[in-house]
Amino acid sequence: MCLPISDEVTHADHSGSLERSEITKVLDILKISMKDRGLSESTAISNAARLVHSLDVDKDQSISKAEWIRVGKETHLVEELLGSEFMEIMSEFQLK
Numbered sequence: 001m002c003l004p005i006s007d008e009v010t011h012a013d014h015s016g017s018l019e020r021s022e023i024t025k026v027l028d029i030l031k032i033s034m035k036d037r038g039l040s041e042s043t044a045i046s047n048a049a050r051l052v053h054s055l056d057v058d059k060d061q062s063i064s065k066a067e068w069i070r071v072g073k074e075t076h077l078v079e080e081l082l083g084s085e086f087m088e089i090m091s092e093f094q095l096k
Helices: 020-036 041-055 065-074 077-082 084-091
Strands: none
Touching: 020 041, 020 077, 041 065, 041 077, 065 077, 077 084
16 A cells, blocks of 8 residues: 655655655654654654665665555555554555
């Protein structure tokens, strides 16, 4: 499941990839989400950085749509972004 956060955050320049400034926005959202779930700021930053780093599969400092989808399917990235409570609500809709 690929869930773009918003066009402003993901692919704001319509290039088809997340570039450094866009990656920073995703990192910020992850940090906030993790802190809201009770993680310390340092742990939230470390975990968010690890997740964002994993998105850049080819390590070219840009995250393509294909990388975003691939890693999103292989990890719990959507849950990290939105929280487990949201995922429980969504599971009631039986989305695939």
